[in-house]
Amino acid sequence: MPTGVAIRDVREQLFAAAERVLLRDGPSALTSRAVTTEAGCAKGVLHRHFTDFDDFLAELVRNRIVRVQLQSHELWESAGTGRVTARLAGALTEVFQTVAVALVGLITSRDVLRARLREGTPSGVPLLTEATAMIAGYLTAEQEYGRIAAEADVRVLAPTLVGAGHLLFADRHSGPPSEEEVAGVVSTVIAAVVRERS
Structure with missing residues (x-):
C-alpha cells in the first residue's frame, strides 16, 4: 500500500488478515510479515498500532474473547x-x-x-x-x-x-x-x- 494512503479500520483489517493466515496455514505460519502481506499493507503499519507482534496477537485473542x-x-x-x-x-x-x-x-x-x-x-x-x-x-x-x-x-x-x-x-x-x-x-x-x- 502506498504511503500516505489512509487505511480504514486498520486494526480490524489486520485481525481479519491474521485470522485468514491462521485458518489457511496454521499458527506456525503466523508472522508479522504474513499478516501485513495478507492485509496488503506495509509491515510498519502493524508496528504503528501495536507495541510488538505479541501485543498484536494478544489483542487478536482478546477481540475473539x-x-x-x-x-x-x-x-x-x-x-x-x-x-x-x-x-x-x-x-x-x-x-x-x-x-x-x-x-x-x-x-x-x-x-x-x-x-x-x-x-x-x-x-x-x-x-x-x-x-x-x-x-x-x-x-x-x-x-x-x-x-x-x-x-x-x-x-x-x-x-x-x-x-x-x-x-x-x-x-x-x-x-x-x-x-x-x-x-x-x-x-x-x-x-x-x-x-x-x-
Whole structure:
C-alpha cells in the first residue's frame, strides 16, 4: 500500500488478515510479515498500532474473547426456549467453526502471548475458559427453567462439552464435523441431566 494512503479500520483489517493466515496455514505460519502481506499493507503499519507482534496477537485473542462474551449473552437469553441440545450444539459450533481452534493452538505455543493474556484470563486457556463460562452460564439458566436437572454438576458438564467441541473441530484437514456429530456428542454428555420433553 502506498504511503500516505489512509487505511480504514486498520486494526480490524489486520485481525481479519491474521485470522485468514491462521485458518489457511496454521499458527506456525503466523508472522508479522504474513499478516501485513495478507492485509496488503506495509509491515510498519502493524508496528504503528501495536507495541510488538505479541501485543498484536494478544489483542487478536482478546477481540475473539469479546465475541464469545457477546455470544454468551445471546445464549443465556435463549434459555427456556428451543431444544437444549440444539442450543448447546449451535453455541459450540459458533465458537469452534471460526478461528478459535487455531487461536488455541497459537496461545498454547507462545509463552509470551499466554503471559500477556493472563491479565484478563488468570487461569485456564484463554478463549476456552470464556467458552466454558458461556456454556456453564447457559446450563445454570436451564437449571432454573427445570430443563437441566438441579443436581447436574455444571462445573463438570461445561468443560466436558467445550473440550469435546474443541476436539471435534480440531482436525483442520478432514473439515468441520456435521451438525449431527456435534449434536450427538452434546446429547451423550447431557443425556443423564436433560429434562426437556421430546
